[in-house]
Amino acid sequence: MKLTTFLLLLLAIGTLGSCSTDSQNKDDITFWSSNASQEIAFSKYFADKWNEEQNAKVHCQPIPEGQSSEEVIMAAVVGRTTPDIYANMWQGLVEVYAKSGVLIPLDTISGFTDFIRARCGDKIIKEITSSDGHIYQIPWKINPFMTIYNQKEINKLGLEGAPKTYTSYLNAGRAFSKDTDGDGYIDRWIGDTEVKNIWHQRLNNFYPLYLGASHGAPLVKDNKAAFNNEYAVGVFAFLQELYKNGYFAKESNTVGSDKFLAGSTATKWTGAWDVSYLERYKDEDFEYNISHMPVPDDHQGEVYTYADPKNMVIFNTCKNPGLAWQFIKTLIDDSGDLKFMELSGQIPRRQNLKENELFINLLNRYPKLIPFVDQSEYVYGTDNCEVLIEVLDIISQEYEFCVIHNKKTAEQAITDAAKAVDVLLGNF
Amino acid sequence: MKKAIIYIVLIVMAISFLYPFFWMIMASLTPEKQIGSLTFFPDSITFDNYTSMFSKIPIGRALLNSMFVSSVITFGVIMLGSMVGYALAKTKFNGRNFIFYLIIFTMTLPFQITLIPNYITIVKLGWVDQYTALIIPFLINNFAILLFRQSFMSIPQALIDAARIDGCSEIRIIFQVLFPSIIPTIVTVGILTFMTTWNEVLWPLIVVRDEQVMTLPQLVTLFSVGGRADAQLGVKLASAVILALPIMIAYSFFQKYFIQSMASSGIK
């Protein structure tokens, strides 16, 4: 019986392959980094260094692959399979987990508060302190959202740099978006946003534009929707115009290859991590630069943007939080932050970065990061709202209807979203 | 003339069934920038997508996990299914009909009802990220029980009575005396179970979030919607090829069995 032998063979291979799970010391620390290859390399570098000197080992691994890291962490919390340390926690979720009691209050660890105060300063300390007075997160890094643009293509339009206001951006869109091969379809766009209706995608486009236009207005205030204003409407109308005229590509980024690298989009809205990504995958003669995201034509003063703060937390499944903190300290002291910035191109959340000799030297070697460092003084994080994910989901729904498919006006979409958010908050 | 049309239709259909696979395999061997314009053959062939994919996700481990999980489930379904099927076919006990109708009822119950509570059960049992979560809920398969019951019913009672007189235990009767005469059923149940478990995605996505325990289709799915591919299409396609290959190779050897088993799953 050929088939039974085949099946038995499979069984044998399967059993052999799956028996080995590495044994773990009880004091060992599991550390989840983000999924980005640079951050995997960063955490491995420091874990190896730590493991050479210490008895309790650090096992680092990227967060398991998933549609969003937030979804994976939530599942781990529910299944009680959280790591000891997670290094890429979205600030918008810390309060939720703190309230449900799965995080270690870090200010109870000796030496923590002094270290953090020295690193971050009082303003950030205030921002990260939970409503119960404890601190559950270690401010780690930010990635201010900005416009990265293809220098050569922008020059061809007769512009020096990326367009900085809505009108000039639309004009650039009109000039750049074209059917280059004459098949009757536009194949070159000024930019794009992910069209899939996924809530966290709106943190990359709608939210930073909204913060920029409104000088940092909240989405939710006093348990009510606070975004039913001219700024949100303006952002929706601006983006809707881009899609309606075909200046933005309407296809999900999961289809086909990277449009920006291929030169078929001229700008993209993204954070500092993109610099190391571009450096890795770009052609040699590809040139890019960075400027702030577009703002309304009559905008006055500084341009704020979304900081995308990602922080470290210690889960209560950790047996030895003190030791975990000792390890975290090696990641965020001068040499840790320096190495991090060099490997990942992201901005450590520490004060006086531009006055520190070490970082000045680094920035001189990586000048593309300077705009992000400059921008990082004008950033906002997220509102302190327990159902922020659902708020963003509601906005994302309206975004799809209004911005991408032009099914309603910007005013209508924002009003509908605000109504839905109020219903949601009333329920909670 | 009529024949010619039939052949043309069949050939066009056959091409449309093969081309997507061909395209995927070729695209996985094409440098990232050229995938967008690929129709048949790339200008140059590269294995970078594969080397890069292997360094990004533990796909070898996932392959072994899938083999392990599918094999254990297949083995369990054959053993337990034949035991229950035998009891229903060849023994008498109170509530036999009740159990039989219970099985029929369970088969018609849409899984949408049990999905959420079963996940909660797994959480409460502490089986999240464990092989047990992937295996135990699938060890009993109602359809397999019915197939075994049917084929045991066609076996003459005399054979069983003779074995009992010889002092065989019921377990020995099932596995030693009767198994050789129901091999086609065993093969059918084996292939069906192996294939459905191998291809199952929704349940692993829900109960396993640890890459070391993930099954192959699950890992490939997450790789294609998640962030680790760095938005590179070639590596995603390479992982899909790895997922397709084992079952395609098995199919090319045992086509007849695959087709027969799948067909019998339709004819209930």
Added chain:
Amino acid sequence: MSRKTNLIPYLLISPYVLFFLVFVAFPVLFSFFLTFHKWNIISPMEYSGIDNYERMFNDRLFWKSLRNTIWFLIIHIPLQIIFALGLAVFLNGKIKFKGLFRSVFFLPVIVSGVVVTIMWQQLYGFNSGVLNRLLVSIGLVRVGWLTNPDMAMPSIAIMATWKNVGLYIILFLVGLQAVPAHYYEAAEIDGASSWQKLRYITIPAINPTIFMVIILSTIGGFSLFIEPYVMTGGGPLNSSLSSVLYIYKQAFEFYHMGYAATLGFAFAFIILIIIIIQKKYIEKEY
């Protein structure tokens, strides 16, 4: 009979009973209990009366996902029957390489739906997908397979047909081969046309198979998950949001376990009703 032999059947069925209690009976009861509660597993459960049901009846997305599934079935089932029956009739004649054709058509059936979905997502690409390039090269226009809200579900239905048709070809072939050859000979003598033969001999003979295709496709349509999850995320404009994807989103993106259980109950109920209706009307047809 001694007491010992009486126990053995119970031992043999005990694994089933245990399975039934843990993975069928308990979940159904617990799920029903959950529909009256609000719970995200980590916080304490709250009693919420019929809030979940009320919410469901007012939930645009619940109705949308139901409409999407029905729309999928309306396209998918006829396509499935036409292609499977047509190809089966062709393969039933005297054809060379019959086995080869059959194996080729069957190939997508055995391959994981994930592979099929990843492949077709790229073929369906608007800007550089092979299908659109083919359409343009023969002088037609591009189709927004996955980007046009009116096309996303039909596109998924076409793909699902491509994936499953091989299985139904085989089933139809089994049905066709059961028709005695002299039926056709007699019909030919009476001067029946090909259409009449199909209508009065072939279709009645394979009616049970058609019924089965409809039932299996209906269950399949309500189980759609991985296709929209990977290809479209349920969009554009929720036009490919399937029932299981919606349950998944409520349960595992927002952890609304009570509401997800309510949706599960509702969809299961709808499936059973639809199947009962189909059983009543289609089986009676001939």
